[in-house]
Amino acid sequence: MTSDDMVLGLLFIFQTGFGALGNTFLLGIYTITFFIGPRLRPIDLLFAHLAFANDLVLLSKGVPQTMAAFGFNYFLDDIGCKLVFYFHRVARGLSLSTTCLLSGYQAITLSSGNSKWAEIKARIPKCIVPFCFLCWTFHLLTYHIILLNVKGLTRMKNNSEGNNLIYCSAPIGISFNVAKHIFIFSLPDVLYVGIMVGSNGYMVFVLYQHHQRLKYIYGNSLIPSSSPETRATRTILLLVSMFVSFYSLNSILTLYMQFGKLTSWLVHINVLLAACFPACSPFVLIVNDSQICKYTWLCGIE
Incomplete structure (x- = not known):
């Protein structure tokens, strides 16, 4: 094991450990609030779902990747490889779709009550749970191809049989079937990212208009503090911007x-990039969400 492998292993431990800790903390707070605290906001359900998906992303990839970085490459058999890659891909899809739902939900929430979105705005909180179940169903069915193709290294007779993914392997045919890869894996991702970018653009436009109105009414020095809705919007804008940035770098690599x-x-660097958003997003919520913030020492109670 080289010094580079040691550094990568420590990076995976740090990223997976702190990211999983942050997401688990969020899940704990939302669970406590659900049972004994004030009523959860509709958006909190999406935040909790995102934290769970991100936890699954980090644990399904970070733990085996850490072991591989320290030189343990043959610790998974066929079934283990299939399950690890399958649940990682499902969790990654859930993280992507939930972030997309967050941006779309907040964009509709910001829309005027007199607009054509008024009816959707009133009904969408009731659709959050069904949307989450739909996302689970879609991703569990979509990525079944992984269960058919990923294998453990011990089943590969030589390295030329497949793409070596360090502790597992996939047949070469998968990577060269470009049309299937684009349709099954890439097209939904591009659609989700497109919705996020469009929703982000709309929210930035609405916030700019709102700021200009307040500036006109109150003047530069007398603008009141941001409303909870505005703070939530800025948090989601930050989350989506982080996601799109890390996703773009990961896709290019x-x-x-x-x-x-x-x-x-x-492969190691690609996994580190893919796990950056799941590891960082809980701390964005902890610092910026006033209901979560009061449970930590990172910020004061508003």
Whole structure:
């Protein structure tokens, strides 16, 4: 084991440990609030779902990737490899779709009560739970192909049989079937990201208009403090911006790996990039959400 492997292993431990701790803390707070605290806001259900998905992303990939970085490459059999990659891909899809739902929900919430979105705005809180179940169903069915193709390294006769994913392997045919890859994996992701970018643009426009109205009414020095709705919008804008940034970098590197030389170092870096949003997002919520903030020493009670 080289010093580079040691550094990568420590990075995975730090990223997975702190990220899982933050997401688990959020889940705990939302669970306590659900049973004994004030009534959960509709958006809190999405935040809790996002924290659970991010926890699953970090644990399903961070733990085996840490072991691989420290030189333990043959610790999973076929079933273990299939389950690890399957649940990681499902969890990643859930994180993506939940972030998309968050941006869409907040964009509709910001829309004027007199607009054509008024009826949707009143009904959408009741649709959050069904939407989450729909996301689970969609991703569990979509990524079943992973259960058919991913194998443990011990089942591969030689390295030329497949793409070596450090502790598991996938047949070469998967990466070269570009049409299937785009349709099954990439097209939904592009659609989700497009919705997020559009919703973000709309929310920025609405916040700008709101700020200009307050500036006109109160003047520069007398603008009142932000409303809870505005603070929630800014938090979601930050979350979506983080997601799109990390997702873009991860996608570029993944595309390079598909057509370039696949090395263990690139695989490790790609996994680190993919886990950055799940690891960082809970702390964005902890610091910016006033209901969560009061449980921590990171910020004061508003």
